[in-house]
Structures are given as structure tokens and as C-alpha cells.
Amino acid sequence: SYRKGGYHAVRIGDPFSGGRYIAQRKLGWGQFSTVWLAYDTLSSSYVALKIQKSAQQFAQAALHEIEFLSAAADGDLQNTKCVVRLIDHFKHAGPNGQHLCMVLEFLGDSLLRLIRYNRYKGLKMDKVREICRCVLTGLDYLHRELGMIHSDLKPENILLCSTIDPAKDPVRSGLTPLLEKPEGNANGGGGSSTMNLIEKKLKRRAKRAVAKISERRVSMVGGEASSNTERSLDGIDMRCKVVDFGNACWADKQFAEEIQTRQYRAPEVILKSRYSFSVDMWSFGCTAFELVTGDMLFAPKEGNGYGEDEDHLALMMELLGKMPRKIAIGGAKSKDYFDRHGDLKRIRRLKYWPLDRLLVDKYKLPEAEAKEFAEFLSPILEFAPEKRPTAQQCLEHPWMNVVSTQNNADNVESQMRNLHIKG
Ligand code: ADP
Numbered sequence: 001s002y003r004k005g006g007y008h009a010v011r012i013g014d015p016f017s018g019g020r021y022i023a024q025r026k027l028g029w030g031q032f033s034t035v036w037l038a039y040d041t042l043s044s045s046y047v048a049l050k051i052q053k054s055a056q057q058f059a060q061a062a063l064h065e066i067e068f069l070s071a072a073a074d075g076d077l078q079n080t081k082c083v084v085r086l087i088d089h090f091k092h093a094g095p096n097g098q099h100l101c102m103v104l105e106f107l108g109d110s111l112l113r114l115i116r117y118n119r120y121k122g123l124k125m126d127k128v129r130e131i132c133r134c135v136l137t138g139l140d141y142l143h144r145e146l147g148m149i150h151s152d153l154k155p156e157n158i159l160l161c162s163t164i165d166p167a168k169d170p171v172r173s174g175l176t177p178l179l180e181k182p183e184g185n186a187n188g189g190g191g192s193s194t195m196n197l198i199e200k201k202l203k204r205r206a207k208r209a210v211a212k213i214s215e216r217r218v219s220m221v222g223g224e225a226s227s228n229t230e231r232s233l234d235g236i237d238m239r240c241k242v243v244d245f246g247n248a249c250w251a252d253k254q255f256a257e258e259i260q261t262r263q264y265r266a267p268e269v270i271l272k273s274r275y276s277f278s279v280d281m282w283s284f285g286c287t288a289f290e291l292v293t294g295d296m297l298f299a300p301k302e303g304n305g306y307g308e309d310e311d312h313l314a315l316m317m318e319l320l321g322k323m324p325r326k327i328a329i330g331g332a333k334s335k336d337y338f339d340r341h342g343d344l345k346r347i348r349r350l351k352y353w354p355l356d357r358l359l360v361d362k363y364k365l366p367e368a369e370a371k372e373f374a375e376f377l378s379p380i381l382e383f384a385p386e387k388r389p390t391a392q393q394c395l396e397h398p399w400m401n402v403v404s405t406q407n408n409a410d411n412v413e414s415q416m417r418n419l420h421i422k423g
């Protein structure tokens with residue numbers, strides 16, 4: 001991918017935009033870009049530099065992203081609406097061509113990394129609530145104030161706000177940078193063998209750093225809690241922002257039929273019916289479930305005699321009940337999957353496992369917690385797009401404002417511990 005039309009190879013210390021930005025280290029990469037930590041000599045602060053591949057279609061995509069990021073920045077002068085801030089953009093000429101570069105505010109790890117860091121065990125409800133509040137704030141802003149659909153909401157496109165000064169800790173920007181394989185799909189994150197070597201070296205360094213940090217946290221918590229890694233997130237602020245506007249569109253000016261990453265794709269998109277803001281709400285619902293359980297809500301697979309789409313629809317119905325016939329047969333692709341009664345053509349016997357039971361039986365949530373969360377999530381996962389609540393309505397839902405008893409118990413427990421230590 002480091003050839004004509006592809007990624008721009010960056011070395012630490014490389015200057016950009018007439019020397020204003022100095023490359024520090026790689027933060028991540030996607031299908032179309034590599035993202036670097038850079039020092040902004042003008043504002044004396046760290047920024048994220050997203051360097052697009054140079055070929056025409058990638059430049060086009062970057063211009064598209066810049067349009068949406070600029071609109072988002074223009075409407076949010078205080079930078080409080082949980083959307084990543086575009087600071088600057090420019091062109092950079094390199095051996096592989098002209099690369100459009102976006103300068104973004106520097107953020108921390110993605111929620112995908114947070115989930116991995118927590119060993120796919122799921123986060124505590126209060127952490128999930130904090131994250132949901134930010135994501136919903138972002139979506140409400142995009143939808144209601146800007147008329148924009150994000151179209152690719154998922155854990156890897158939601159980044160924690162970094163609380164760590166990269167100057168003090170050049171390895172870590174959050175929990176586990178470079179610990180895992182680069183995010184994105186199989187097309188992204190290829191890289192040359194030199195890149196792989198550097199990546200490996202950084203990975204080892206990051207691993208050591210993370211090991212040290214978790215040791216410290218565990219010893220802070222102490223005793224019986226040491227086997228419970230989820231504890232190590234205590235005290236970490238869960239503010240986050242929505243990123244990656246490469247697939248965003250205006251609700252009244254859509255161009256793509258197939259949007260969203262597979263597992264987060266709404267049923268109306270699979271069936272090629274009309275779609276709107278509520279596709280983001282569906283993806284939000286899938287994301288919230290994943291934060292709670294550590295598992296993807298829907299992970300469809302192609303099977304014997306049926307495709308990924310049909311499996312996906314089956315999984316949805318096993319969780320949410322039968323799709324109303326009108327919706328099932330209402331899309332341009334409906335005939336591929338449903339008969340005229342609204343039953344799947346190739347997958348006949350569905351095993352119904354409703355959300356509240358799933359949360360208790362499989363994920364061992366306490367009954368009351370499962371019930372509250374299922375009541376929040378179920379309307380978001382309505383098959384009928386117009387029945388799904390808006391982001392604004394979700395923010396007003398009682399679940400968003402629950403004072404968790406678990407949290408109170410924890411507080412009491414930690415106060416007791418403090419007393420004990422002081423005593
Ligand atoms: P793509 O459109 O190519 O998927 P993204 O915008 O999703 O690119 O960025 C790719 C990766 O780079 C992200 O998953 C994240 O790890 C990192 N990244 C992106 N933006 C930032 C940022 N503002 N701060 C820190 N890291 C970032």
C-alpha cells in the first residue's frame with residue numbers, strides 16, 4: 001500500500017504544512033489513511049494528523065470527510081458536542097503523490113480497544129451509561145442540528161478523550177495503543193515489512209507499559225478484586241467522541257445504498273428500503289450491547305445454503321421476534337430473503353432468545369439491571385425505523401439517569417476501605 005496512489009510513508013520528525021506539524025508516532029490506520037500523533041508548533045499542542053492515500057478516489061473521500069467535519073466544527077464553537085474537532089487541513093506532496101491531510105484534535109483509544117483491554121468481559125453499567133451519554137450527545141447534534149447521518153457508527157469509530165499528556169508518556173495515549181493489530185477491516189492496515197518491524201517493536205514497548213500500569217492499578221485496588229480486571233477501569237473518565245466521517249451523508253442527499261459496517265447495519269439497509277437518521281440509532285444500540293457484554297450483538301455468518309444477509313436477518317428475529325410482514329417484504333431486496341408471508345426462505349427454524357433473558361442467562365447480569373437495560377435498548381432495536389427513539393429521546397430515557405445501586409455499594413465499599421486504611 002506504500003506505493004503510487006497509496007499511503008504516505010512517514011518518519012518520526014517529518015515536517016508537514018511548511019513545518020507547522022512535526023510527526024511523533026503512529027496512532028492508527030484505516031482503509032484510506034494512516035493517522036499520526038503530531039506536534040503543532042503554532043499552538044504548542046499535540047494533534048492527530050490523518051494522512052490520506054493519494055489516489056484520486058481517496059482524495060475525493062477526504063474532501064468529503066472534510067466537508068462533514070467542517071460543518072460539525074462550525075456548529076460547535078465550544079467543542080462540547082462529542083464530535084471530533086477538525087483543526088486544519090492541507091495537501092502534502094510525497095513520493096507516492098499528493099495526500100490530503102486532516103489535522104484533528106488528539107483523542108485516545110477507541111471503544112474497541114477498551115473492550116479488548118477489558119478482555120471482552122463487558123464494562124460496568126455506569127461506565128456504559130457515561131459512554132452512551134457522549135455518543136447520544138454527538139448523534140443528537142449530528143441529526144437534529146446538522147441533518148447529518150454518520151452511517152458508520154461502531155466501537156472503533158468512537159474514541160475516548162485522552163487524559164494523558166503525550167509529551168510525558170510517548171508510548172501511551174490511553175489504554176493500549178499499538179497493543180493490538182491495527183483496527184479496520186482486512187483492506188486496511190497492510191503496511192510494508194519495515195512498517196511491520198516498527199509496529200512490532202512499538203507493540204512490545206506498549207505491552208510492557210500496559211503491564212506495569214495494570215499491576216499498579218491492581219495493587220491499588222488490592223485483595224480479592226485483583227482477579228477482576230474490570231476494576232482497573234475505576235476512576236477512568238469515560239468521555240468520548242464520534243470520529244470517522246468518511247461515510248457520513250446528509251439525510252436529504254444520500255448517495256450510497258450500502259452503508260454501515262456489517263455487524264452494525266440496520267435491517268432497512270440490508271433490505272434496501274428507505275433509510276434515515278435511525279440507522280445510526282440501530283448501530284448505537286448494537287454498540288451499547290457490546291459495551292455491556294463484550295460480545296457483538298449480531299455477528300452473521302454465511303452458512304449452508306444461505307448468505308450473510310439472511311443469517312443476519314435470522315439473528316435479528318431470534319432476538320427481537322418476527323419482523324412485521326410489511327417491513328420484511330417492503331425493501332428492494334426483500335424477495336431475495338423473504339417469502340410472501342414474511343418468513344425467511346432458507347432459514348426456517350428460529351430459536352427465540354429475547355434480550356432481557358439473554359442478558360441474564362448468558363451474560364449473568366442481575367435481573368433488575370438486565371430489565372432496565374433491556375427496556376432502554378429494545379425500542380432502539382425496533383424493526384420499524386420510524387418507531388425507534390431519537391438520540392434526544394434516548395438522552396431523556398430513565399435508564400440514562402439511573403443512579404445505580406451497584407455504584408452506591410462500590411462507593412460505600414471504597415469509603416470503608418479508606419476508613420480502614422486511615423484507621
Ligand atoms: P479511516 O477512515 O481510515 O477508518 P479513522 O478516522 O477511523 O480512519 O482513523 C483510523 C484510526 O486512527 C482510528 O481507529 C484511531 O485508532 C486513530 N485515530 C483517528 N483519529 C484520531 C484522533 N483524532 N486521535 C487519536 N487517534 C485517532
Ligand code: MG
Pocket residue numbers: 030156157184244
Ligand atoms: Mg475508521
